[in-house]
Amino acid sequence: MPIKVLSSLDAARIQWYHFKAIIVAGMGLFTDAYDLFCIAPVMKMISHVYYHGDSINTAVLSTSYAIALLGTATGQLVFGYLGDRVGRRRVYGLCLVIMIISSFGCGFSVCTTRRSCVMRTRGAFIAAVFSMQGLGILVSSAVTMAVCVAFKRGGGGGSLDEEEAPPEADVAWRLILMIGALPAALTFYWRMLMPETARYTALVENNIVQAAKDMERVMSITDDISDETTTETPPPPPPPLPPSYTLFSLRFLRLHGRDLFAASVNWFLVDVVFYTSNLLLSQIFSHYSDKPSSSTAENVYDAAFRVAELGAIIAACSTIPGYWFTVYFIDKIGRVKIQMMGFFFMAVVYLVAGIPYTWYWSKHEQTKKGFMVLYGLVFFFSNFGPNTTTFIIPAELFPARFRSTCHGISGAAGKLGAIVGTVGFLWATEKADDGDNMNRMRAAFLILGGVCIAGIFVTYFFTKETMGRSLEENEHQQEQVNNDESEDEPHIVDGQSSESTLLQTQ
Numbered sequence: 001m002p003i004k005v006l007s008s009l010d011a012a013r014i015q016w017y018h019f020k021a022i023i024v025a026g027m028g029l030f031t032d033a034y035d036l037f038c039i040a041p042v043m044k045m046i047s048h049v050y051y052h053g054d055s056i057n058t059a060v061l062s063t064s065y066a067i068a069l070l071g072t073a074t075g076q077l078v079f080g081y082l083g084d085r086v087g088r089r090r091v092y093g094l095c096l097v098i099m100i101i102s103s104f105g106c107g108f109s110v111c112t113t114r115r116s117c118v119m120r121t122r123g124a125f126i127a128a129v130f131s132m133q134g135l136g137i138l139v140s141s142a143v144t145m146a147v148c149v150a151f152k153r154g155g156g157g158g159s160l161d162e163e164e165a166p167p168e169a170d171v172a173w174r175l176i177l178m179i180g181a182l183p184a185a186l187t188f189y190w191r192m193l194m195p196e197t198a199r200y201t202a203l204v205e206n207n208i209v210q211a212a213k214d215m216e217r218v219m220s221i222t223d224d225i226s227d228e229t230t231t232e233t234p235p236p237p238p239p240p241l242p243p244s245y246t247l248f249s250l251r252f253l254r255l256h257g258r259d260l261f262a263a264s265v266n267w268f269l270v271d272v273v274f275y276t277s278n279l280l281l282s283q284i285f286s287h288y289s290d291k292p293s294s295s296t297a298e299n300v301y302d303a304a305f306r307v308a309e310l311g312a313i314i315a316a317c318s319t320i321p322g323y324w325f326t327v328y329f330i331d332k333i334g335r336v337k338i339q340m341m342g343f344f345f346m347a348v349v350y351l352v353a354g355i356p357y358t359w360y361w362s363k364h365e366q367t368k369k370g371f372m373v374l375y376g377l378v379f380f381f382s383n384f385g386p387n388t389t390t391f392i393i394p395a396e397l398f399p400a401r402f403r404s405t406c407h408g409i410s411g412a413a414g415k416l417g418a419i420v421g422t423v424g425f426l427w428a429t430e431k432a433d434d435g436d437n438m439n440r441m442r443a444a445f446l447i448l449g450g451v452c453i454a455g456i457f458v459t460y461f462f463t464k465e466t467m468g469r470s471l472e473e474n475e476h477q478q479e480q481v482n483n484d485e486s487e488d489e490p491h492i493v494d495g496q497s498s499e500s501t502l503l504q505t506q
Helices: 002-011 016-037 039-051 058-086 088-101 103-108 119-130 132-154 169-179 182-193 198-204 208-218 223-231 250-279 300-333 335-354 357-361 365-383 386-392 400-428 434-462 471-482 499-505
Strands: none
Touching (some): 016 119, 039 058, 039 300, 058 400, 119 386, 250 386, 250 434, 300 335, 335 386, 357 434
């Protein structure tokens, strides 16, 4: 019966429920991206409102980025753990409430679609959920530009004195941040109508009958499952027994330690690159701006508008297409190949940008558009590559009772990488003259290229392919590989319905 329920879930045809799950689960990532990537234009506005047009000092700027990313990492650890203890549905609802109360909690969302996906298109569905991050970046930029235009026109064009921001500018940046809570508020109702994920109910709560009923309520499943669940009088679920092994036990580390290491390190490496490039985009391209020089007066709204405009162009032309290339190809060529390809082309772009940076890219005015196109390829291959696959792979490798926790650990490692990249870049480029700044930018590009090369090696030697196998088969394969020395020992059946035990029973 348990195997039939899970097999039916894997083999079900694509239905409206799947697309609703993508939107509902993706709204967490949408809000996450909105709040994180509106920081750059908001900080530009704050520099005019509170620092009279001067640059915010490096300590304050780096602290602001670090706090936002540290909050995201903390949320991934705490709520990832709670997702395995009390259920994905409850924790996601709690996360949405936190997002509504404070956009600072935007990174705490727990993805829920990975347990409700058809096996043959599971990667595409998870990638589609993650692609909501790109939409969040684009909407963040669009909202920032709209607010800036509205306040500029409403205030009579704003102050032309860089040192005097109009009083309403202090409201504008707060409004931009608060708008990010609206998607979470709209999602909360729909998420509470959806049941707990079937695999969590069946494998962790040990309630097979309820899992089957939940599936029947939201989607069409095979008739044999429906008949079996309606004709049987289900006994009450037995009390849970101690699990066969616990998180971070020696057996867990032997079975899943390599996977957790690979997922965490790869996520750390790609976020060093992705967040450094994205959050500091305006600084990287300040040399290539067509706008008047810094000596020309620029009001607070124009300054924030330019940063948001650049972010919108990159999101529309590079980031979002990269996500959807992954959606199309992820279940055709596999996770590992896409991840290695993305790391490789990102490394190539950074080396091509970095090696001749001081004597070519920074000296020739006619090359600025070419450099922007080249740099846009970083975001394309990041999302048609490791930025998406590092989100997908941890969602498929680990047992159901540890899956949310391990995904949270991997994501938190990524945000630590984001802190290292953004804070390190800010301090490395602090108060440098033009010549020295060019050398530092060149060094930054070369370092980021080296980080991508490291990602290639970690992926090749440590990351397992998960395409074409059910979530239960992924764990079963681990058991087969690592269980040779204990073949003669009786297998302890997990009280939370170990996935490997179910497959052996079948």
